[in-house]
Amino acid sequence: MANPSDYKHEYFNVTFPAEYVAHVEINRPEKMNAFKEVMWINLQKIFQTLSHDPSVRAILLTGAGDRAFTAGLDVQAASQGSMSQTSSDPARTANALRRHILDFQACITALEDCEKPVIAILHGISFGLALDMSLACDIRLSTTTTKFSVKEVDIGLAADIGTLSRLPHAVGNLSWVKDITLTARIFGSDEALTHGLVSGVYADKAAAVEKGLEIAKTIASKSPVAVVGTKEIVNYSRDRTVADGLRYTAVWNAAMVQTQDAKDAMLSGLQKRKPTFSKL
Amino acid sequence: MANPSDYKHEYFNVTFPAEYVAHVEINRPEKMNAFKEVMWINLQKIFQTLSHDPSVRAILLTGAGDRAFTAGLDVQAASQGSMSQTSSDPARTANALRRHILDFQACITALEDCEKPVIAILHGISFGLALDMSLACDIRLSTTTTKFSVKEVDIGLAADIGTLSRLPHAVGNLSWVKDITLTARIFGSDEALTHGLVSGVYADKAAAVEKGLEIAKTIASKSPVAVVGTKEIVNYSRDRTVADGLRYTAVWNAAMVQTQDAKDAMLSGLQKRKPTFSKL
């Protein structure tokens, strides 16, 4: 297992509620879990560690408190931070901004690059960065009272940390994608479920977290070789032709089907018992 | 603002029902708004002008009359037009047809290439070209009585002006895409909403137009820099890997987040007032 101190980062709680399951909690409830720069940098560190931690096979991502998964970017902090760096030359300012955006994107993409599946629980206020982050996760659950908004156009910006790039590949109604991204209107879990943004809606945060934990435990009980491969191949294939997806899969599995896990899983199935798998 | 005469084109009415909102009406109700060649050429001209008109930030596209958004291609006219050009040599005929199809596609793609979002209201008969056109728009709304059909196989053709290329990226059920494109059957708004072709269904044309206008006004009230960027990046990302989408977004926003609009929007938000933005 990774060193516990690897998971100590300001504004985050990392716990291990079940075998092979990690729980990452965004912990700035007094500001509705709004993000300032140190937070996304810490998020990246945590998920880079989780990715290779042999004691982790599935991850739950939640926000502390009742009010919000996250209200998004802490605009006040952002306006004082590196985003405000400017040169009198628009080109030099642009170059500094591009570097900043790429770094910020990379922090959020750490959720997608994490080898282990991540389940996000969207409750309460889930604005802006809530979408950027959860779209880089694997499974999205919400509650009957979640308030979603792709908030960026309201602050004069096209969302640039991932929402606009991932949304068209994640949901099944491009007209709705344009509606919510162009109007920044608040919508609820009913729409989120109908159009494919979440795959489950629960009565309240507690119920959603409980369900998320149950899914995480289920995933953690499977062969980690199979789970890591499944996440990798689905994400790879999402972005490419079916032919390229198949070819990549064949190369991937050429190594992976040699795993002892397959034999153990099949044998356990025949013997009606629960298999155990060694660490990855 | 563009010169009013730039918007005078046969078979179309262009009006400006609200600040920064344009309304384009297909106006051939006596033929259920069926399209002949001059109409798609005029459509292209109108949307190329709207794209760069600083007085326009959102566009509504509707069909005149109660019966149809459009019944599609005016087959009778088409059979007498350039589609009927043939040489005795199948290769030369093919070359002429390819040029014609590419030109026709380009006219419809003008809707997608228009920098400003376009909201299509699909009412009554919405066959063939109704799908090609509205799939090149950003937001699609319909009514409880809309009759949709991807009609082309009924006239011996694979749809070639955009429906078959855009549909798999616009909706969330590929089985349904094959069903409607292979059978040419008529379907209603319930299916269109369930499977993701439209994002809202309203009681009748008047209600749908009212809603479309409301969405257009909302979009027109936002920063045009943010709106244009959002449309561009969603369309770009629809077609590409997430990694390429993120990279393009970073370069795009390197210039665009320098906008005064972001500062104005944030300040207005803090001051609880409505911002105004200069023309784009």
Place this chain on the structure above:
Amino acid sequence: MANPSDYKHEYFNVTFPAEYVAHVEINRPEKMNAFKEVMWINLQKIFQTLSHDPSVRAILLTGAGDRAFTAGLDVQAASQGSMSQTSSDPARTANALRRHILDFQACITALEDCEKPVIAILHGISFGLALDMSLACDIRLSTTTTKFSVKEVDIGLAADIGTLSRLPHAVGNLSWVKDITLTARIFGSDEALTHGLVSGVYADKAAAVEKGLEIAKTIASKSPVAVVGTKEIVNYSRDRTVADGLRYTAVWNAAMVQTQDAKDAMLSGLQKRKPTFSKL
């Protein structure tokens, strides 16, 4: 028409229930239509023949018996077959496995490569290979009691015969894709319809087969030139940018709109009679 003997292959029944309609039945009901190697090789042979058979314009794919469309891979047989070939060198084993996976994928891709549309009826147990196969078909229908599962992680594997590569392009909820592929849980037709895996759910197998046959007959009544082009262009476009889809479509139709079928279909439309089309 292809020679009847071309359709005689162990574990499959091929019949012709209506003009231009073929019906392929997986026929190993005593093992819940579980697949062993000879079966996927035979499947490929059958669909390669159907693809070019001028007497076939639409195809129905079903499983024999009441219990299952297919329970998936016959794990016992697989463990004794070529999958079990190993060398003491992991690299040599990997190369043998890669060849095997590519061959197996090619057999299933024969469904997608078949020029004529294929309608799959998923009833009863529809596990593992049931998804791989039906996702390579064009239209998927199911029944109120179908039990679906992307079963592979339960046997220690990432699904490698097509499910993971095709699913993200076929349905409209990527969170749900991850949920079902990572947990291997069993789900029903309600979820399959909501999230876009099937486009119709019927009371029982008989009703679903009847509906599938009706759709097949409808497709078979259309111009085969239009039908083959529609399948080809939708599949091509699913994997590519809209711009590339449009360009390919223009080249495709440059030849295909020269068909006599278009003239016959239009004329028949005007004369309110049913057109007939010559063989393809």
Place this chain on the structure above:
Amino acid sequence: MANPSDYKHEYFNVTFPAEYVAHVEINRPEKMNAFKEVMWINLQKIFQTLSHDPSVRAILLTGAGDRAFTAGLDVQAASQGSMSQTSSDPARTANALRRHILDFQACITALEDCEKPVIAILHGISFGLALDMSLACDIRLSTTTTKFSVKEVDIGLAADIGTLSRLPHAVGNLSWVKDITLTARIFGSDEALTHGLVSGVYADKAAAVEKGLEIAKTIASKSPVAVVGTKEIVNYSRDRTVADGLRYTAVWNAAMVQTQDAKDAMLSGLQKRKPTFSKL
């Protein structure tokens, strides 16, 4: 044939030195054929007309006078033109500039989009736009005294009208591509030939033009169906995988090998006579 007046455009001479051969001469020798905005717009118009002119099968592109093919952008004119449009808002300026660059690129891409092959003769000063333009042509010839330079970094810009996008696909030494684009140094035909920028070097402008005309005549003597297809498929394949190139080729030729030209060409070959082909 296109109407002669379609070819009358300021700063260009269009002549027809041989059957089916057009010669476009950039005609502003007093300014070393430097380009101002009207010129690239006229270039686009001329090549759009040539593309569909049935009397044209091959095109020669040269610069008037002894001193230069073209010295590139007329910087003085550019600094007074639309490039100088600015808003006080860097984002609005960026949007205006993006539109301008896209329009300018489209004018140059007209050379590549022209269905008929274009042979560029690079003589004397061939700076900046000389590369952008000739890289959008099909065949590039030069003289022993041609002076080439990718000049843009010397005026504080990355070349944006096509050189940087086409050069890595046109020549065979990426180290050299970086050398010439990053240093803006002047180089000669020896390097241009060695590294693959031109395919022939001749003693002087007259000899190069004569050779270019000879190649144009040779191309013009072939089947225009074969020639147009060859240009299209090579350009398509340059940008794509071999697999996609092959698939596109098969669809293209499915129509084109039906041409009477193939029969005529083969028969003429057997009979040792020169075939004639009807207009395209």
Place this chain on the structure above:
Amino acid sequence: MANPSDYKHEYFNVTFPAEYVAHVEINRPEKMNAFKEVMWINLQKIFQTLSHDPSVRAILLTGAGDRAFTAGLDVQAASQGSMSQTSSDPARTANALRRHILDFQACITALEDCEKPVIAILHGISFGLALDMSLACDIRLSTTTTKFSVKEVDIGLAADIGTLSRLPHAVGNLSWVKDITLTARIFGSDEALTHGLVSGVYADKAAAVEKGLEIAKTIASKSPVAVVGTKEIVNYSRDRTVADGLRYTAVWNAAMVQTQDAKDAMLSGLQKRKPTFSKL
């Protein structure tokens, strides 16, 4: 080793001149090795067998006799074969032709798909199909008297069996690619070497074959795991972004660097002896 009878196919001689080296000779010298349909079908069979034959690690491809590697398609035979199938409907003819072209392409692509490297010796007349075939090989050598021609435009066709799709990715002068494909002119080994079509030119056929055999022996002396991976990754990367190439390589080598060959090769290197590798 594959069964010797697997290599008995009309118009081809397959021999094994050295350990792990196969030699495929096109054997129709009386017709300058011109190809008729049975020949490309046999070519495919042979290379599909060689691909998986554990006794083969490198392959030499030559033409029998002194006069030609191959004069290309046997036009006379082609005009009587399946290419001549036509329907009175241009669309049906196009569909038949597309199938035929795809099948023909697949036969030639068998050279590229063969896991083991193929070295082509181009001597004498090397027209048309000589280019299609050798461009699907890995290494191309020629002689001082080889006569090359991309002959297709001379028979009214755009080359459709691979030359136009592979050439822009194989050589380093796109201007020259257009020159030779648009004019069909005959060129020699000097140009072929300068512009990158061949990598070695030898005095005569005997010398070129000797050199080819030497290269084949060298390759055959290396680890087959390393050789097969190198061919695969170079071909994969040729067609894709560097980022995709790197990712694929990492997955490929994750299995392959586990090979015993790496340990044996390193140890042999330290011990200054020649390693032996087990069969692949």
Place this chain on the structure above:
Amino acid sequence: MANPSDYKHEYFNVTFPAEYVAHVEINRPEKMNAFKEVMWINLQKIFQTLSHDPSVRAILLTGAGDRAFTAGLDVQAASQGSMSQTSSDPARTANALRRHILDFQACITALEDCEKPVIAILHGISFGLALDMSLACDIRLSTTTTKFSVKEVDIGLAADIGTLSRLPHAVGNLSWVKDITLTARIFGSDEALTHGLVSGVYADKAAAVEKGLEIAKTIASKSPVAVVGTKEIVNYSRDRTVADGLRYTAVWNAAMVQTQDAKDAMLSGLQKRKPTFSKL
């Protein structure tokens, strides 16, 4: 300027021989600059710092001593390092190896990701990693005695740190690429220049370094906005279609042509004086 201590890393010397020019020297001459793991990690750190250092506009990369740029991987060290991590499960070993290869690739790709151009001087022994590294640089120069080899097949591996992915896009003779990668033979600068691997060959190391420094100074004298954009766009375009390259360029330059550098450069040109540009 970055802090000098940012450039202190074992096995590397970083100096600043001219204004805005950095010189990175691989410094392990007693082992012919062979690489062990700490070295590629340090290489990454150095180039990540250089990328954003406003005092750096061009970079020279050389190897210390007379004998070698680098002999490649220190095989002895590698066999004791993380490459040797293994599990008894081939799948778990594969996962560990994949992580390792991706990390290693990322270190080398830091050369390509560095915003500023990098000029590599290949002298003496330049084996294995010498190619991986220099192919990730922008300009490659060598000497008359450089000995090149893509050495990996000699140690039983397909090269996996970048050579096989970058080479087909960097040089102009794919036959030669296969020859050198499949045989691992040693070749000299004559071949490297002819086939496009280097763009200049000099008498000895001193002369090549002098020339490299001269090029670096030239680049450093240009607008850094123009230089950074040129590197970025050429690399982007190398991997993509011309259409995508043009679109990206337009977005990039929409910000960048607003630079004061363009005005300064043009004015300086008119005034025949050397411009100075502010830091980037």
